[in-house]
Amino acid sequence: MVTFAEPPLKHTLGVALLGNLAAAALYGMTSIQSYVYYRQCKHDPWRLKCSIFLLWVLDGLHLALITRSVYECAVIDFANPQALIVPPWSLKAHVAVAGLINALVRFLFGHRMWKFSKRNRWLASVIGTSTTVAFVGSMVFSVRSFLVIGNVFRLSQLSWILYTSLGAGIVTDVTVAISLCILLRKYATDIPLTRDLAQLIMIYGINTGLLTSLCEIACLVTYATMPDSLLFIAIFFVLPKLLLNALLATLNARPALRKVHRKTLSTMRSTKSKSPYSPSSMTSFQTHDHRSYRYTSGGQSVNLHVRACLAAIPDTSLFPLPTPPPHVQKFYQNGPLRMESGGVSLYPWSDDELL
Numbered sequence: 430m431v432t433f434a435e436p437p438l439k440h441t442l443g444v445a446l447l448g449n450l451a452a453a454a455l456y457g458m459t460s461i462q463s464y465v466y467y468r469q470c471k472h473d474p475w476r477l478k479c480s481i482f483l484l485w486v487l488d489g490l491h492l493a494l495i496t497r498s499v500y501e502c503a504v505i506d507f508a509n510p511q512a513l514i515v516p517p518w519s520l521k522a523h524v525a526v527a528g529l530i531n532a533l534v535r536f537l538f539g540h541r542m543w544k545f546s547k548r549n550r551w552l553a554s555v556i557g558t559s560t561t562v563a564f565v566g567s568m569v570f571s572v573r574s575f576l577v578i579g580n581v582f583r584l585s586q587l588s589w590i591l592y593t594s595l596g597a598g599i600v601t602d603v604t605v606a607i608s609l610c611i612l613l614r615k616y617a618t619d620i621p622l623t624r625d626l627a628q629l630i631m632i633y634g635i636n637t638g639l640l641t642s643l644c645e646i647a648c649l650v651t652y653a654t655m656p657d658s659l660l661f662i663a664i665f666f667v668l669p670k671l672l673l674n675a676l677l678a679t680l681n682a683r684p685a686l687r688k689v690h691r692k693t694l695s696t697m698r699s700t701k702s703k704s705p706y707s708p709s710s711m712t713s714f715q716t717h718d719h720r721s722y723r724y725t726s727g728g729q730s731v732n733l734h735v736r737a738c739l740a741a742i743p744d745t746s747l748f749p750l751p752t753p754p755p756h757v758q759k760f761y762q763n764g765p766l767r768m769e770s771g772g773v774s775l776y777p778w779s780d781d782e783l784l
Contacts, residue, residue, distance in 0.1 A: 441659045442502050448663025449499045455670035456492045459485060462677035469684050480537060481680075484673055487530050494523035495666050520662070521574040528567020528594070530669035534676050535560040535601050542605055545612060552608055559600040566594025591652060595645045602645070606638030641675065644668050 463485045467478070498520035539556035546552050570590045577587070610631050644664060652661035 444663040448666035525571035532564035559597040562597035602638035
């Protein structure tokens with residue numbers, strides 16, 4: 430009879446417990462952010478609201494599955510450490526739920542980037558393809574883990590699935606963050622207010638892909654270097670919750686960013702009204718000639734008063750106006766200004782596309 434050596438608990442059950450605690454804390458943040466979202470973003474499309482609710486439910490199911498897994502290993506099989514060799518069914522099932530959460534969140538990010546890039550098909554294809562590969566990889570890994578007998582973490586035939594799934598996820602997150610920065614940089618100006626707003630949105634975009642990418646890289650590295658440990662699965666516990674919290678943070682930040690957007694527009698309008706190049710500041714010379722005429726016809730008389738006004742503006746070829754600074758020329762000529770109903774936008778996107 431073949432027996433397995435007892436795995437060290439600090440590298441298996443201990444790290445799984447820590448991952449479960451971290452996932453529970455992040456689920457609390459997800460619940461709070463979901464509540465804030467429904468209070469602040471009442472005018473969002475119903476499809477987005479339903480998607481957020483579905484993601485919140487799936488996130489709760491994900492936490493329940495990993496908690497049940499840790500409970501079975503720590504309490505039910507407390508006196509049998511070798512039970513860790515074959516993970517419980519809930520641990521295998523949570524991979525599929527995590528893959529579904531990750532795919533839904535990334536598709537939402539991809540849809541926003543598709544609108545933001547003015548329906549760029551190449552960008553949408555990269556994000557959609559990598560997201561689909563990551564989702565299919567998670568499903569295949571979950572199904573294969575149910576069919577494999579023995580220590581699933583030592584079976585090399587499942588390694589390529591994990592590497593492919595996590596690698597595709599990294600490609601998606603990095604693509605979203607980099608493309609957002611490139612698009613904002615493309616329309617950035619030297620005007621301090623617009624530059625600050627662009628940089629603020631860039632920070633949100635980088636944070637969206639940075640934490641999740643680091644989490645996936647850490648999961649890959651720990652799996653490659655410590656395949657007999659559950660450290661990689663403990664890190665994987667928090668991945669879908671990081672993605673969902675990043676999405677909710679982005680959605681909940683829109684009201685504050687829109688206030689900054691409107692404040693920037695207001696400041697720029699007031700600055701433009703005080704511009705030394707406005708017509709009201711031009712010097713003009715006027716002369717007036719007033720004459721009165723009286724006509725009599727058929728016993729009736731009509732008084733006609735005529736005022737002639739001559740206005741002269743200096744010849745700009747003789748007295749040229751000063752040339753505006755380069756950053757002002759760039760702003761007004763190449764402009765990020767876009768006319769829209771109710772005012773002007775700083776960038777060639779609507780609020781829903783930009784924020």
